Amino acid sequence: xxxxxxxxxxxxxxxxxxxxxxxxxxxxxxxxxxxxxxxxxxxxxxxxxxxxxxxxxxxxxxxxxxxxxxxxxxxxxxxxxxxxxxxxxxxxxxxxxxxxxxxxxxxxxxxxxxxxxxxxxxxxxxxxxxxxxxxxxxxxxxxxxxxxxxxxxxxxxxxxxxxxxxxxxxxxxxxxxxxxxxxxxxxxxxxxxxxxxxxxxxxxxxxxxxxxxxxxxxxxxxxxxxxxxxxxxxxxxxxxxxxxxxxxxxxxxxxxxxxxxxxxxxxxxxxxxxxxxxxxxxxxxxxxxxxxxxxxxxxxxxxxxxxxxxxxxxxxxxxxxxxxxxxxxxxxxxxxxxxxxxxxxxxxxxxxxxxxxxxxxxxxxxxxxxxxxxxxxxxxxxxxxxxxxxxxxxxxxxxxxxxxxxxxxxxxxxxxxxxxxxxxxxxxxxxxxxxxxxxxxxxxxxxxxxxxxxxxxxxxxxxxxxxxxxxxxxxxxxxxxxxxxxxxxxxxxxxxxxxxxxxxxxxxxxxxxxxxxxxxxxxxxxxxxxxxxxxxxxxxxxxxxxxxxxxxxxxxxxxxxxxxxxxxxxxxxxxxxxxxxxxxxxxxxxxxxxxxxxxxxxxxxxxxxxxxxxxxxxxxxxxxxxxxxxxxxxxxxxxxxxxxxxxxxxxxxxxxxxxxxxxxxxxxxxxxxxxxxxxxxxxxxxxxxxxxxxxxxxxxxxxxxxxxxxxxxxx
Numbered sequence: 001x002x003x004x005x006x007x008x009x010x011x012x013x014x015x016x017x018x019x020x021x022x023x024x025x026x027x028x029x030x031x032x033x034x035x036x037x038x039x040x041x042x043x044x045x046x047x048x049x050x051x052x053x054x055x056x057x058x059x060x061x062x063x064x065x066x067x068x069x070x071x072x073x074x075x076x077x078x079x080x081x082x083x084x085x086x087x088x089x090x091x092x093x094x095x096x097x098x099x100x101x102x103x104x105x106x107x108x109x110x111x112x113x114x115x116x117x118x119x120x121x122x123x124x125x126x127x128x129x130x131x132x133x134x135x136x137x138x139x140x141x142x143x144x145x146x147x148x149x150x151x152x153x154x155x156x157x158x159x160x161x162x163x164x165x166x167x168x169x170x171x172x173x174x175x176x177x178x179x180x181x182x183x184x185x186x187x188x189x190x191x192x193x194x195x196x197x198x199x200x201x202x203x204x205x206x207x208x209x210x211x212x213x214x215x216x217x218x219x220x221x222x223x224x225x226x227x228x229x230x231x232x233x234x235x236x237x238x239x240x241x242x243x244x245x246x247x248x249x250x251x252x253x254x255x256x257x258x259x260x261x262x263x264x265x266x267x268x269x270x271x272x273x274x275x276x277x278x279x280x281x282x283x284x285x286x287x288x289x290x291x292x293x294x295x296x297x298x299x300x301x302x303x304x305x306x307x308x309x310x311x312x313x314x315x316x317x318x319x320x321x322x323x324x325x326x327x328x329x330x331x332x333x334x335x336x337x338x339x340x341x342x343x344x345x346x347x348x349x350x351x352x353x354x355x356x357x358x359x360x361x362x363x364x365x366x367x368x369x370x371x372x373x374x375x376x377x378x379x380x381x382x383x384x385x386x387x388x389x390x391x392x393x394x395x396x397x398x399x400x401x402x403x404x405x406x407x408x409x410x411x412x413x414x415x416x417x418x419x420x421x422x423x424x425x426x427x428x429x430x431x432x433x434x435x436x437x438x439x440x441x442x443x444x445x446x447x448x449x450x451x452x453x454x455x456x457x458x459x460x461x462x463x464x465x466x467x468x469x470x471x472x473x474x475x476x477x478x479x480x481x482x483x484x485x486x487x488x489x490x491x492x493x494x495x496x497x498x499x500x501x502x503x504x505x506x507x508x509x510x511x512x513x514x515x516x517x518x519x520x521x522x523x524x525x526x527x528x529x530x531x532x533x534x535x536x537x538x539x540x541x542x543x544x545x546x547x548x549x550x551x552x553x554x555x556x557x558x559x560x561x562x563x564x565x566x567x568x569x570x571x572x573x574x575x576x577x578x579x580x581x582x583x584x585x586x587x588x589x590x591x592x593x594x595x596x597x598x599x600x601x602x603x604x605x606x607x608x609x610x611x612x613x614x615x616x617x618x619x620x621x622x623x624x625x626x627x628x629x630x631x632x633x634x635x636x637x638x639x640x641x642x643x644x645x646x647x648x649x650x651x652x653x654x655x656x657x658x659x660x661x662x663x664x665x666x667x668x669x670x671x672x673x674x675x676x677x678x679x680x681x682x683x684x685x686x687x688x689x690x691x692x693x694x695x696x697x698x699x700x701x702x703x704x705x706x707x708x709x710x711x712x713x714x715x
Contacts (some may be wrong), residue, residue: 005054005196005199006052006054008197008198008199008203009050010051011203013045013051016041016043016044016203017044019040019210020041022210023036023037032081035073035077038077039073046063047202049066050063065111068106068110068114069107069111071144072104074144076100076103078151078170079099083095113136134184134185135185137177137181138178138182140177141174142174145174145175148171152167165212172201173205176201307335311454315327315328315331324462325343325462326358328356328455328459329429330359331455332431333431335447335448335451336434336444338415339360339435340357340360340412340432341358341359341430342354342360342410343356343427343428343429343430345426345459346426354368360432366406367406369404374402375403378398378399378401379416379418383420383449384449386416388414388415389414391403412433414430416428416430417448417449418452419452419453420456491526493593495519497562498519502515544578545576545688546578547575549573549574551588552568558585558589559589562593563596564602564604566596567605567606568607570609575609575611575616578663578686579663583659587660588620588681591620594652594653595624599625604621604622607619607620611685612682614685616684617682618683619680620681621677621679622676623675624676626673626675627673628673632669632671637653637667656681660682663683665682665684667679667680667682
């Protein structure tokens, strides 16, 4: 047996030495690779020393003395992997040193216990016969299992392909040590056969670790650690419960087993190993055990704060675009670990349409639901979760609910969750069956109903935002159309005047020349208006340097066909501004046209231009009907409000103000009933004219106020 033990440990030493030599080759400077290489070297030394002691019938004292160093080296490698979660090198280094110092202190304590045991020539024990040395090695095995679990749990999903074989190999080493020392504590001695097989077990796991090294030769594992300072302690909890169970069973057998004690110990030990194996490899049994513990040992099944934070984070982690529908399915599915889902939403016409899917294939068929279907009525009236498995077994539970014919062709459908918004069914989510299902209770259903309502609110907001965006586009189109119609009205008025005078002046060459020029100008303006209607550019996209005085001359000429004819008073020349010339002439023309409409034919309309505070000030003054203060305050600059009744569209003044503001200017109106109105438009002058234009004194020419209005009202 001793020869077998020596061969076993020698084999393990040789295989670990080969692994260390392989890791020495290739690219250097990788901290994970270096850590595993050192751990392999120390493991090879420990196994080699153990083989030498066994083959020469020496004390295993050197082996026990080196084993804490071997465990420390493996734990240091795992801690190095976990430290990669910290993106800042200083934080990673601090975490590595702090954690490793704890394990190093415990390893030194274990080495001290070994030395004391040799010096005292008897085991270090306490009341009950507990061997501190064996217990310490058991604690180190459990610590290794916890670290392996942390590496696997905290690795991102895309990185687990390269991590899983590493965790399987190192986990097998620590699991065997756990079994070895738990057995030794139970029977107060180390099993010779288990000890001798340990070298072969170490040799067997090296190829598994080698596979991990081949899959990720750079050892750049993508590890993250949750911000919560909480460890997943499944391995620790399972190990504790397992030790308690076999300890209690071993005590009962030893005290009351009698002559059958040895047989009962073997049977019990085999049963304990079998149960441990089933728990480790049966996902369904682990899930059932987890459900049982949550149901009977905890007040609530879910950690609602964490679930809600994760749910909201999934919904709001990106922009509220079309992908919100897929994120909604994912957020709901993650609560019950469902692998995928489908989403139906109301789309008008009394129909619910399939609009999105997440990790679940879209059915190749018409999956529309009518608002009067049995499924829609049930979800609207009951607002309850439908379990498809429960429906197949007991359909009467769902009050004669009938699925549509195409629903049976949806693969892997498990739950149907309603999405209710303002007590109206906005849609529904069909969740796929997870790999391991558990019995649903009221807590699951209530949580799904709550997240369904929250999801419906986000989806309704998305639909409202899209509808608002479309409405704004239509509004912009309608506004532009209204402006064009307003300009066309003025052009039509000019052409109508030409037509009405054509019969009397058809033989007048001067009239015919003016008529042709008027028609030509009107056609050009209408073509430009149509171009604006098609492209919809704003004023800032076509701004050029415009001589304002020339624009006012053109406006006065155009409006001279109406009465009273406008008079021009340009108190400064060469004053330029950057604007769209046609639009500037059009908005000033609107104001002049309104002044003519409000003034009798024998009245007056004056267009003034002067400079004040680096601004060009354009005034259109009349002595017509005027407006009261209430209308100026509440209705003058509002679209579709007019004093002309049905003959006016009510957008000319609004358009004028918006255009002037777009140039960086402002508009003000001064008016008195039966005395007249003055519109004052202030426009920033262009930079090139600020220094060249010399205006008159502002006190004389730039101050047009109500006193001037009174003076000119009687003209």
